[in-house]
Amino acid sequence: MPTNYPTKEFIKMLPKAELHLHLEGTLEPELKLKLARRNKITIGQETIEEVQKSYQFDSLSSFLNVYYPAMNVLQTEEDFYELAWEYLKKAKEHNVRHVEVFFDPQAHTSRGVSFEKMFSGYYRAIQDSSSLGISANLIMCFLRDMSAESAMETFEQALPYKDKIVGIGLDSDERDNPPSKFFDVFKRAKEEGFYITMHCDIDQENSIEHIRQALFDAKVERLDHGTNIVENPDLVKYIKENNIGLTCCPVSNSFVVEDMKGKEIIELLEQGVKVTVNSDDPAYFQSYISDDLYALAENYSLTTEQVIQLVKNSFAIAWISEEEKEKYIQSIDEYVKTFNKLKVI
Template structure:
């Protein structure tokens, strides 16, 4: 039987959900310069080319050393709104229909920005996303290289805005910062009714133990990255049986460890795990979700059917109603049928 491989056009126009996207990671050079000028922030760069040149890294640590200082240009509620809105417009270009996006309040409150300005700016953009044909929610992440006390303080700050936040996550530098460090605050988040997810970054020290803690102790609903789970067949079986999805980001993987983890993604996909493809920090890796899907498809010879399954997985593990999941998957099927009919003419 002849295998069918997807074209870039097919992937770009395929309806998608994005579940692993850091809003702070969508700070494109043009917007960074605009905000720096508006807020009178000296960033040491005057042109788009100079900003692009500063986006250089070869590991998670070196990436974070570029990533956090860039946020200094975000000062006011309007800045956070504009950042999120620019991403949503880009998402529309990639035919994204559903997004669940991360944000890192501690990266801003630690430099004197008010929590309310962060959440209200982002949420205003999320509220307006329907104008672009996109359904959207926010996931508030704790920075794992900050203290557990800081995470708890941030959680308490978030409670008055509970209706604006769908889930709680955990990100940033994983070295020496296991999920167990944050069990108390995640327990409170679960009791408060938030969805839970955690980053389990690729090829980190104690990766498989961190995955164990996230799955069995914190009882998260998703793993962000998480492809090291392939090292433990019992854990793979567990996530499959419990419909726990993995939000993978192949292009960013290739930057921080020189491996997209495409083989692992395919193996998990073939085992029936709800593995997905997302863009992570697209302004820094210059790869939005369609680009990530095409990159992994092209480099690992994914079939059209595999790409479609990756996209369906994203809708199936999204934090939406079962009825909405069915509607989105029907939208995907309708697109595939339409594309095939046009192709056959």
């Protein structure tokens, strides 16, 4: 194994899995403007530069205040297809081999777009991902700043599509919206055989208690973000013993709090926790998965071995078969061997 630091080229072509990616967060300025014009929607911006300038925020709340209004340009099945397809093409550029992507039905049904229209567009793109050499699955998320009743209603809407959705998640503003608010709907999701995960956002009020609820009461299989767990060694021990991974997003972290949480990610990695790196909402943070990995490596002097382990962790905690995991992890080893023969990393 190489012992020096990884280059951007090496990182970009590493086979990867992405497990924390919001499809609505892949709305690039060019596509937003295109859809606004196509659907005759006034968004207050006329040029790509103006759209780019509007993507400014310094906290979770300010981010969400930009994020949700932008979705108004998504109106037709074809819009949702195009959004997901553009992300998948970008994922291929970063040699992503497997993705499990979040989508937020309530953000669309609450503004009059039907569940069927939204879901059909997303699912068609997921089906077409194989033509890019990518396997893909959908994770439906509930918006935690909406009611538990709305979440249950959305869950009922999704049941006819049960075989097309791999898991259920929880995202959006965590303040005053603990996991316990949604225990009933997540109990239903478990009973229906879905995998479950929850956002436990960084440095929020009651972060540790929210993590505890997610782990012990909701019994999640993964945690999204969740790096505050380092504050409680017993919880760290629990996730390590139970093979529960964390889907971390260092670049988006740096936009909504003071840093990337790189020290915490490294600490968890060194303790053997299945911590991973993902891009979250790449259109808004202008950082896709390889960019996140490289930014973390550059800012925290990660070794090549550490980067390789982060990528292997993503496949290890993916909701795929053991045979598929083994195949993907083997492809990483083969890539590293080939790269080392050709270049010094």
